[in-house]
Amino acid sequence: MRYFLEIAYDGTRYHGWQTQPNAHTVQEVLDDCLSKVLRHPISSVGSGRTDTGVHASQQFVHFDVPEPLDVAQACYRFNRLLPADIVARQLYRVPDDAHTRFDAFARTYHYRITLAKDPFQRYYAYYLSRQPHVQQMNEAALALLRHTDFTTFSKVKGDTRHYNCSIYEAAWEQEGDQLRFTIRANRFLRGMVRLVVGTLLDVGKGKLTVAQFEEAIASQDRSRASGAAPAEGLYLAQVEYPADLFSKAAGDL
Numbered sequence: 546m547r548y549f550l551e552i553a554y555d556g557t558r559y560h561g562w563q564t565q566p567n568a569h570t571v572q573e574v575l576d577d578c579l580s581k582v583l584r585h586p587i588s589s590v591g592s593g594r595t596d597t598g599v600h601a602s603q604q605f606v607h608f609d610v611p612e613p614l615d616v617a618q619a620c621y622r623f624n625r626l627l628p629a630d631i632v633a634r635q636l637y638r639v640p641d642d643a644h645t646r647f648d649a650f651a652r653t654y655h656y657r658i659t660l661a662k663d664p665f666q667r668y669y670a671y672y673l674s675r676q677p678h679v680q681q682m683n684e685a686a687l688a689l690l691r692h693t694d695f696t697t698f699s700k701v702k703g704d705t706r707h708y709n710c711s712i713y714e715a716a717w718e719q720e721g722d723q724l725r726f727t728i729r730a731n732r733f734l735r736g737m738v739r740l741v742v743g744t745l746l747d748v749g750k751g752k753l754t755v756a757q758f759e760e761a762i763a764s765q766d767r768s769r770a771s772g773a774a775p776a777e778g779l780y781l782a783q784v785e786y787p788a789d790l791f792s793k794a795a796g797d798l
Contacts, residue, residue: 548614549607549637549645549791550579550589550623555630556600557668557777563594571595571631575606578626582619585610592645592784593652596736598776600669602655603634603783605645613638637791648790651713651729653783654738656774658724670723671778677749679717679724685748686715688759689728689741696765698740705734708765717745727782739773747771 552575560568564576572589579587589606616636623633657670666672689712696708714729726742744761747753753761753771761769 546611546613547607547609547639547641547643548616549605549639549643550620551634551637552604552606553602553632553634554600554604555668556595556598558630560597561595561599562591562601562604571601572606574628574631578623579608582622582626583610583614590645592649593733593781594735595779595781596739596776598668599779599781601781604781605649605784605786607639607643607645609641639790643790645784648786649784650787651731651783651785652733652781653714653727653729653785654733655780655782656726656728656738656742657778657780658726660722660724668777671775673724673746675750677724677746678751679719679749681755682717682745682749685745685753685755685758686717686726686728688755688762689715691759692762694765695734695737695762697761697767697770698737698744699734699767700736701767708734710734710737715741729783736773739776739779740770742774742778744771746774 554571559571562571564570564572572591576587576589587608589608592605595601620633620636627633658673659666659670660673660676662672693709693711695710699705699708710730710732712728712730714727717724717726728738744758748755748758
């Protein structure tokens with residue numbers, strides 16, 4: 546029987562989401578917890594990967610178990626064993642062929658910047674000492690909606706088969722000394738959001754024009770991207786699925 550588990554985590558202490566040798570990862574800690582609580586070996590599948598130091602205010606994983614679960618009791622037991630920086634929010638019974646990665650039709654990331662030095666935000670927002678030109682960054686961000694090939698914002702190495710993404714939303718908003726960038730798309734390339742943010746910040750600092758930003762996208766040249774923005778400001782904020790996915794298996798609960 547397949548279940549989707551909605552989780553959130555503070556990525557500060559972890560070398561990203563995905564289990565890897567000789568590294569402390571969110572997936573490793575979560576799978577260990579699930580296996581102990583359910584008394585069954587669990588190997589979860591996440592809706593996507595986050596890099597070292599990146600956070601998730603919403604992430605989904607799926608896993609299989611041989612018997613039905615009491616979803617409320619299971620979440621309670623998960624949270625008793627999970628460390629304070631990972632939380633199990635909700636558990637859903639889903640069809641046995643449901644897949645957290647392949648069934649997601651949109652994902653949203655937020656990138657947070659603080660313009661005021663604050664020791665309590667040092668792991669949760671990128672400190673920028675000078676005010677960037679937000680209007681210019683928003684004009685440049687609109688170019689992301691006009692393109693589909695984002696080779697420019699991809700890492701050189703990886704197993705990516707293609708670099709096409711459909712971006713539905715990309716915009717900056719400012720409230721006081723806090724800036725937040727929201728980007729929503731059907732998929733993202735590994736490291737893409739931080740490269741986009743880093744390059745947009747160069748627009749905001751006057752190092753690139755809006756036209757040069759769009760030219761960089763069109764060039765499909767990785768060397769035209771600026772450096773990646775730091776990990777601590779990035780959050781996987783939302784993963785979206787078809788509305789009926791969580792109701793199809795309701796009769797089995």
